[in-house]
Amino acid sequence: MTTAEEIVEPSTAEPRPRRVRGLLGWVAVAALVLVVAWVGLQVTANPPSATRSLDPEGRNGVGALALAEILRDQGVDVQVFRSRTDARAAIDDDTTLVMTNPYTLSDEALAELMSPADRIVFLSTGSHLLGELGMGDYAPGNLDSVDADCAAREFADVGSIRPDRLLEPAEGVMACFGDDDGAAVLIDDTDGAHTTVVDGTTLFSNAYLAEDGNAALALALLGQTERVVWYVPTLADTDIEAQSPDTLGDLTPGWVTPAILLLIAAGIAAALWRGQRFGPLVAETLPVTVRASETMHGRARLTAKAGDAAHAARVLREGSQRRLARRLGLTARATSDEVADAASDRLGIPRGTLQSVLAGPLPLDDPGLIEFARALADLEAAVEKTLRTRRSDE
Incomplete structure (x- = not known):
């Protein structure tokens, strides 16, 4: 006797790989949309920090809030200014003027800001600033770990640091934390003010302040007076007027435009003259008839x-x-x-x-x-x- 299971024919349904591939494609698209939405929410919830490098109020890795708090714990009055006028007014005889590379200020505005200060520390620098101060220039190479090895007494207990970039001192400028090829710190006392330049963008940041002797070096530079006037350069406080680059019209001589217009007019006139010389086009039938048999053969x-x-x-x-x-x-x-x-x-x-x-x-x-x-x-x-x-x- 034949059972029901024995007479059931096998299924003839064919797999549908296209439907599976289509479903996987839609799943990938949905996953991509979810990822983009998640990134957008993260960016909206945590917008990029508006603070700049070595900002004394910056809490991120490149800020310098940790250094400012250490100075306050040592009894130093740290005042942060984002206006050069207010910073200059706050400087007195027992004040250290601190700032990063003031690229937003002109040379005249920087000289006016520095004029009442007896002690100035630049926490970062650039080739233009070094040339303006007359303290040297950047030097090639790097050093793994160096001590002060100079006559500056404030660096006696700093220990060793690992400088990011080396500076080549000019004549009469003291070099510390380096060798004959370059140094990390330059000190100039020739103009009546004690001016110090160091490329501490990484050394004094929140992320690396606790390494080596970075914190001790920062205290030796900024903790010699009871007050620190910390000026933060910003574009809102710049005195440099924005100058738009010269356009093609500004660089073109005055006679070029009339000459171009004259050439365009001459081209149009020549096109009209030559275009009507032979009259309108005339349709003409072909003089040869091709037979179907010839095409077939x-x-x-x-x-x-x-x-x-x-x-x-x-x-x-x-x-x-x-x-x-x-x-x-x-x-x-x-x-x-x-x-x-x-x-x-x-x-x-x-x-x-x-x-x-x-x-x-x-x-x-x-x-x-x-x-x-x-x-x-x-x-x-x-x-x-x-x-x-x-x-x-x-």
């Missing part, structure tokens, strides 16, 4: 030269199919099977007999092409003969 020669028997057989079968469909009263869109069935009915032979001729494989060599052409010609002749017989009988 040309295509036949190309096909024979290429040796493409299959293409020639396809052309022959399409032509025979069109002629047979017209003779059998079928439409021009009749398929090969429909034409073969109609021809079989007309010839009185079983259906399916002519399928190999009108819908079967095409020959691939010249002998097969010849046999195929003869079969098509015989079929057309047989159908035409039946039509003539019917007309004679009528």
Whole structure:
């Protein structure tokens, strides 16, 4: 006895990899949208810090809030100013003026800010600032770990540091924490003010202040007076007027524009003059007529030269199919099977007999092409003969 499980046929459902791939694509798109949305929320919730490098109020890794708090713990009054006018007014005899590279100030504004200060410390510098102060320039190379090795007494207990960049001292400038190639700290006492320059962008930042002797060096530089006036250069306090770059019109001589306009006018006039010289275009029929038979023979020669028997057989079968469909009263869109069935009915032979001729494989060599052409010609002749017989009988 045959059970129900034995007569159940296996499933013929085919897997649909396209649907799976499409689903995976939509999942990837959704994941990308979620990631972008999450990043946007993070940026909105935690906007980039507006504080700059070595800002005494900056809490991020490049800020200097830790240094300012250490100075306050040591009893130093740290006052932060973002206006050079207010900073200059706050300077007295027992004050250290501290700032990073004041790239937002002109040389005149910087000199005015420094004039009342007896002790000045630049926590970062640049080539222009070093040249303006006359204290030296940047030096190539670097040092792993160095001690003060200079006559400055405030650096006696600092220990060793790892300077980021070295400075080459000018004549008469004291160099500390370095060697003959360069030093990390430059000190100048020649102009009546004690001016110190150090590239401490990394040394005095919140992220690296606790390493080596960085904190001790900062206290030695900034903790020699009871008050510290810390000026933070900003673009809002700049005295440098923005100058727009020269445009192409500013750099072009005055005679260029009229000359260009004159050339444009001359070109337009020449186009109008030459364009109407020969009058309007006249349509003219070709003097040569190409006959359809010549086109047919040309295509036949190309096909024979290429040796493409299959293409020639396809052309022959399409032509025979069109002629047979017209003779059998079928439409021009009749398929090969429909034409073969109609021809079989007309010839009185079983259906399916002519399928190999009108819908079967095409020959691939010249002998097969010849046999195929003869079969098509015989079929057309047989159908035409039946039509003539019917007309004679009528």
